Amino acid sequence: MNRMDAVFERLKQQNETALIPFLTVGDPDLETTLDIIDQLEAAGADIVELGVPYSDPLADGPVIQRASERALKGKVTIRSCMQVALAARERGSRLPFILFTYYNPVLQMGLDPFFEEVVAHGISGLIIPDLPIEEAAEIRQRARQADVHLIPLVAPTSHERIASIVKDATGFIYCVSSLGVTGERADFFAGIEDFLNTVKTYSNVPIAIGFGISSREQVARFSSICDGVVVGSAIVRQIESNIPLLEKQESREEGLLQIRKFVAQLKGTSDSA
Numbered sequence: 001m002n003r004m005d006a007v008f009e010r011l012k013q014q015n016e017t018a019l020i021p022f023l024t025v026g027d028p029d030l031e032t033t034l035d036i037i038d039q040l041e042a043a044g045a046d047i048v049e050l051g052v053p054y055s056d057p058l059a060d061g062p063v064i065q066r067a068s069e070r071a072l073k074g075k076v077t078i079r080s081c082m083q084v085a086l087a088a089r090e091r092g093s094r095l096p097f098i099l100f101t102y103y104n105p106v107l108q109m110g111l112d113p114f115f116e117e118v119v120a121h122g123i124s125g126l127i128i129p130d131l132p133i134e135e136a137a138e139i140r141q142r143a144r145q146a147d148v149h150l151i152p153l154v155a156p157t158s159h160e161r162i163a164s165i166v167k168d169a170t171g172f173i174y175c176v177s178s179l180g181v182t183g184e185r186a187d188f189f190a191g192i193e194d195f196l197n198t199v200k201t202y203s204n205v206p207i208a209i210g211f212g213i214s215s216r217e218q219v220a221r222f223s224s225i226c227d228g229v230v231v232g233s234a235i236v237r238q239i240e241s242n243i244p245l246l247e248k249q250e251s252r253e254e255g256l257l258q259i260r261k262f263v264a265q266l267k268g269t270s271d272s273a
C-alpha cells in the first residue's frame with residue numbers, strides 16, 4: 001500500500017482529518033527545509049507537499065512566488081527536491097511526501113528519468129497543476145506503474161468536468177477552495193460546502209481542500225467534510241518571517257519552534273500551547 005493511503009486509512013479510523021502543509025523546497029536553503037520538515041512532523045502534519053520552486057509559478061500568489069525566488073537563488077532543482085524526501089526518510093521521517101511541481105521542470109527532466117527518480121526517492125504523490133489534459137493520460141499511466149498517486153485538482157467552476165477529472169483518481173482529490181491564485185483568504189467560494197459534497201458524490205477517494213486556509217477555525221470548518229486540509233502560503237509566510245532567526249546559529253532553534261507552534265495550532269495539538 002502506498003504510504004499516503006495508509007495515513008488516510010489510519011486517520012479515518014481515528015475520525016481525524018489530515019493536515020497537509022505545503023512548503024517550497026530550498027527556502028531559505030535545503031538544510032533548513034529538512035529541519036522544517038522535522039518540525040512539521042512534530043507539530044502533527046500527516047502528509048507534506050514538497051514544492052519545486054519554479055520561475056513562472058502562474059497559480060501562485062506573492063508569498064509562494066517570493067519563496068520560489070529565494071529557493072531558485074540556491075539553485076534548487078526538481079532532483080534536489082526529491083532528494084529532500086529521501087534525506088528526511090533517512091532522518092527517520094514517516095511522512096508521505098507529495099512532489100508539487102509545474103509541468104515544465106518535469107518535461108525538462110524527461111518522463112523516464114523523472115519517474116525513475118520519483119520511485120527511487122520514495123515519493124508517494126504528484127501534484128502538477130498545469131498538466132495539459134492531452135498529456136494527463138500518459139502521466140497517469142506512468143504514475144500508476146510507479147505506484148505514485150497523481151492527485152487531480154477540481155475547482156468550484158469545474159461543474160460537469162468533475163466526473164471526468166476525478167474518474168480513476170487515487171490518493172486524494174484536491175478541491176480548490178476559491179478561484180484565483182494561492183494565498184491566505186478570509187473567506188472562500190460561496191457554497192464551498194456544497195461543492196465539496198458534490199465532489200464526494202463522484203468518488204470514494206479521500207478529498208482534501210486547499211487555497212487560502214490559514215487558521216485553526218478554517219481547518220476545523222472543513223475537517224467535518226474533508227479527509228484532508230492543505231495549508232501552504234500561511235506556513236510559507238511563517239518560514240519567511242522567521243528566516244532572520246533561522247539564518248543565525250544562536251536563534252535557529254527559536255525560528256524552528258515558531259514554525260512548529262504555528263503548525264501545531266493549525267492541527268489543534270497540545271504543542272500549540
Ligand SMILES: O=P(O)(O)OC[C@@H](O)[C@@H](O)c1c[nH]c2ccccc12
Binds near residue numbers: 213232234
Ligand atoms: O497557499 P495556499 O493558499 O494555502 O494553498 C495551498 C497551496 O499553497 C499548495 O497546495 C500549492 C502551491 N502552489 C499551488 C498551485 C496550484 C495548486 C496548489 C498549489
